[in-house]
Structures are given as structure tokens and as C-alpha cells.
Amino acid sequence: MRNKRGIARLLKNRKGEEPSEEVSVHVIFIVLNLVFFVALLYFVSRASSGATILEERYAKQVALMLDAAKPGMIIHFDFGKDLEIAKKNGVTLENILRIDNDKKEVIVKFTSKGGFKYSYFSNINVQKEVKPNQNRVILTIT
Amino acid sequence: MIKSKKGGEKVLSIWWFFCLAFVGAGIIIGVLMFYSAEMNVNNLEADTLANRIADCISDNGYLKEMQNFDVYKECKLNERFDETHFFRVSFYNQDSSQKATQHTPQQAILVLTSAFSGGAPREVISQISKPIEDLMGKSTSLENICKAEAGLNKALNFPRCIKRVYYLHYESVFKIEGTDVPISDDVAVWITAVSNQQGERVSI
Numbered sequence: 439m440r441n442k443r444g445i446a447r448l449l450k451n452r453k454g455e456e457p458s459e460e461v462s463v464h465v466i467f468i469v470l471n472l473v474f475f476v477a478l479l480y481f482v483s484r485a486s487s488g489a490t491i492l493e494e495r496y497a498k499q500v501a502l503m504l505d506a507a508k509p510g511m512i513i514h515f516d517f518g519k520d521l522e523i524a525k526k527n528g529v530t531l532e533n534i535l536r537i538d539n540d541k542k543e544v545i546v547k548f549t550s551k552g553g554f555k556y557s558y559f560s561n562i563n564v565q566k567e568v569k570p571n572q573n574r575v576i577l578t579i580t
Numbered sequence: 581m582i583k584s585k586k587g588g589e590k591v592l593s594i595w596w597f598f599c600l601a602f603v604g605a606g607i608i609i610g611v612l613m614f615y616s617a618e619m620n621v622n623n624l625e626a627d628t629l630a631n632r633i634a635d636c637i638s639d640n641g642y643l644k645e646m647q648n649f650d651v652y653k654e655c656k657l658n659e660r661f662d663e664t665h666f667f668r669v670s671f672y673n674q675d676s677s678q679k680a681t682q683h684t685p686q687q688a689i690l691v692l693t694s695a696f697s698g699g700a701p702r703e704v705i706s707q708i709s710k711p712i713e714d715l716m717g718k719s720t721s722l723e724n725i726c727k728a729e730a731g732l733n734k735a736l737n738f739p740r741c742i743k744r745v746y747y748l749h750y751e752s753v754f755k756i757e758g759t760d761v762p763i764s765d766d767v768a769v770w771i772t773a774v775s776n777q778q779g780e781r782v783s784i
Contacts, residue, residue, distance in 0.1 A: 452773040474600050478607055485611045490781075496620045497779060505628045509656075536784075540688035542658050545782060559629065559665050 444468065489527060489548035493519050497556040498547040500535065504558040504579070521554040521573055524548045535575050537564045622740035622775040625665075629775035630656070630744045633667055639714070641768055643748040646671070651715040656780040659718075666722035666774040667741075669765050675745070679711040680767045712767075722774045739776035746771065 458562040490536030496517070503513055517524070517534065524534050527549045536545040536553075542561075643647055644654075652659055653667070671680040679774035726741035751764040 470597075471600070474604065478604055481608060482611055485615050488615065491615055493618055494779065498619060500626060502621060502624055505625065505632070542660065545586060545784065552781055554779060555777040555782045557661060557664070557777060559625075559650075559658050559661045560632065561658045 442533050480506060483565075489523055490554075492523065492548045493546045493554035495545050496520075496548075497554040499545065500537075500544045500577075501556040501558040504537075504562065504564060504577075505560050507560065507562060507579045509579050511579040513579070514574055515577060516572075516574045520548070523533070530569050531573065535566065537566055537577070539563050555569070587729045621742070622777065623731070623742065625775035625777065626740050626742040626773040627771070629665060629667055630681065630742050630771045631714075632767070632774065633669060633745065633771055633773070634746050637769065638748050640745070641749055643671075643750045643769070645752070646712050646715075659779075662718040664719075664775065664777040666717040667715070668723060668770075668772045669713075670770040670772075671712040672770060673747075674766045674768055680750075680765075685694075721763065722776055725771065725776075726774055737778075739774045742771075742773045744771045744773075745769070 460553070464535075500515065507513065515535070516520055517531070521531060521534075524531075529550060534546060534548065536547075538545070541557070542559070543557050545553045545554055545555045563580045566578065566579040567578065569576060633651065633655050637646075637649070637651075651657065651667075673680050722739050723741075725739055746769045747768055748769055749764065750767045751762070753760045753762050
């Protein structure tokens with residue numbers, strides 16, 4: 439209640455009339471500043487969690503893991519919260535990660551338009567298994 | 581805030597919004613530059629390649645037999661990636677001054693003196709002094725770029741090169757006229773690994 443009274447008092451001038459021009463200017467100034475900083479934060483957060491960046495990052499991560507992997511290894515790959523970004527873009531867990539054993543390529547896609555491709559140099563075969571209830575992909579090296 | 585002619589505070593100053601725009605543009609440009617910069621993992625890739633080769637040419641700290649050694653098969657490397665990857669494995673004496681031979685000179689002298697009292701035949705000497713051949717990939721041009729890169733302070737879009745030295749024990753059996761003469765020594769194994777893979781966006 440006190441707050442409401444305080445704001446009302448602020449918006450009215452000393453004589454209890456409608457908000458003065460000076461107060462309106464202050465309010466507009468604060469609102470514009472807030473809009474500016476919120477827009478800036480939104481832009482930065484969107485840029486840092488962009489799907490294209492995730493695609494490149496995961497493709498290179500998986501390829502590096504496969505380069506270092508040896509037959510008999512089992513790799514559990516958890517996409518964590520990034521899975522939500524893929525789902526928003528209409529990509530399911532089964533389609534996020536593709537491994538081409540013939541071309542020795544890893545393709546990661548977080549958008550329906552395309553993905554990022556990166557090759558691994560080790561001559562291994564990879565079997566992919568998806569565990570949708572655990573949000574993870576299991577890679578078995580043979 | 582700037583005072584108006586009447587002495588009041590002029591809050592919505594054009595200069596304030598100019599400052600905001602300037603700061604905003606700076607942050608946007610910085611973020612775009614940061615996230616559009618390539619995530620280069622070529623160093624890590626070259627490092628992994630060097631480790632993989634070191635792992636497959638050695639066995640518990642001992643150098644494997646290098647005669648007829650198929651590095652692609654033994655190290656499970658894919659030959660398709662010779663365009664983007666390169667490696668060279670060189671074998672040197674322990675002090676790294678000379679190429680390691682199948683049998684080091686000191687051992688050769690011991691072997692020769694024990695086996696031949698009147699001087700060793702030429703073919704035996706050539707066999708002993710034969711250096712262990714380098715194991716290497718096909719794209720030697722990548723290695724040349726690495727040499728050029730070494731002279732530059734900063735090179736963009738150049739392959740990343742890694743050099744590693746491993747010391748391994750070497751044991752072999754030298755056959756002279758049906759007699760097995762066991763010999764052993766330490767060798768310095770120089771591994772150069774290069775990666776120049778960029779990756780690409782695909783539409784699927």
C-alpha cells in the first residue's frame with residue numbers, strides 16, 4: 439500500500455494535480471533505459487545459445503572423442519539443456535547426431551535446415567543407440 | 581544530465597541516447613565477433629593424432645618392430661584424411677643428433693667384433709648402418725606449410741602443427757650367419773602431427 443501511495447505521490451505534482459511534465463520525462467527516461475538493457479541482454483543470451491554454434495561445438499567434440507577412442511569403448515553423450523533448443527527447432531534426439539561410418543563423418547543438427555559436418559581420422563566403427571528417456575546418445579566403438 | 585536554459589535538468593538528452601547507442605553497438609559487435617570466430621580444434625586434433633601414433637608404435641615403453649610397419653593399419657588411421665592431416669615419425673639416437681639406425685654404431689661395433697675377427701662384409705655393415713625409415717602421411721605440403729608458419733607471429737587459417745618427442749627402448753635380434761645377437765638401445769621418436777580440417781555446414 440505504501441508503495442502504491444508513493445508512486446501516486448510521485449506521479450502527481452505538489453498541488454495534487456496530474457503528473458507534471460518533469461515526472462513524465464523521468465518515467466519515459468527510465469522505461470527507455472530498461473527497454474534498452476533488456477533488449478541487449480536478450481540479444482547476448484540468444485547469441486550465446488545459438489543453434490549454429492551448438493552444432494559446430496558438438497560436431498567437433500564428438501569427432502575429437504572418436505579420434506581418441508579405442509575399440510571396446512562405450513561413450514555416453516548427454517546433450518543436457520541444449521536438447522530443448524533442438525526440440526524447439528523441431529529436431530528430435532534421434533536426429534541430432536548422425537555418424538557416417540563409411541565417410542567417417544559426424545553431422546550434428548540443431549535446426550531443421552541443416553547441420554555441421556566434421557570428420558574423424560580414426561578407422562573405427564561406431565554404433566549409435568538413442569535413449570530418449572535418459573536424453574542421451576550411446577556410442578559403442580568397435 | 582544537462583541543465584536547460586531555465587536551469588532545470590534535461591533528462592532526455594540526445595547525448596545520453598548517443599552514449600547508449602554507442603555502448604550497445606560495442607556490445608553487439610563484440611558478441612558477434614566472439615561467436616562468429618571459428619572454434620579451431622586443430623591443435624587438439626593434431627595432439628590426438630600424435631598420441632595415437634605414439635601409442636601404436638610403442639608397447640610398454642618399447643619400440644615395436646619397425647620393419648614393414650604399416651602405420652595406417654596398426655594405428656587404425658583412415659587414409660582418406662591425408663588431405664587434411666599429416667604426420668611424420670622420425671627416429672633419432674638418444675641425443676637426437678643423428679638418425680637412429682636399425683642398430684646403433686656402438687652396438688654394431690660390438691656385434692662386428694664379436695662375429696668377425698678379420699673385418700665385416702660390406703652387406704653386413706650396410707644393414708647395420710641402415711637408418712630406420714620415417715613413417716609419414718602423404719600430404720607433405722602440409723608439413724611445408726608448418727615450416728613456413730613457424731616463421732610467422734600469427735597465421736590465420738593455417739594448419740596447426742604439433743611436435744612431440746618420446747623416448748622408447750629398442751630391442752632387436754641381429755642375425756649374423758645363423759647366430760642371433762640380441763641388441764638394445766634407447767631411441768628418441770620425433771612425431772610431427774598436422775591438422776588442417778575446417779569442417780563445413782551442410783543442408784540435410
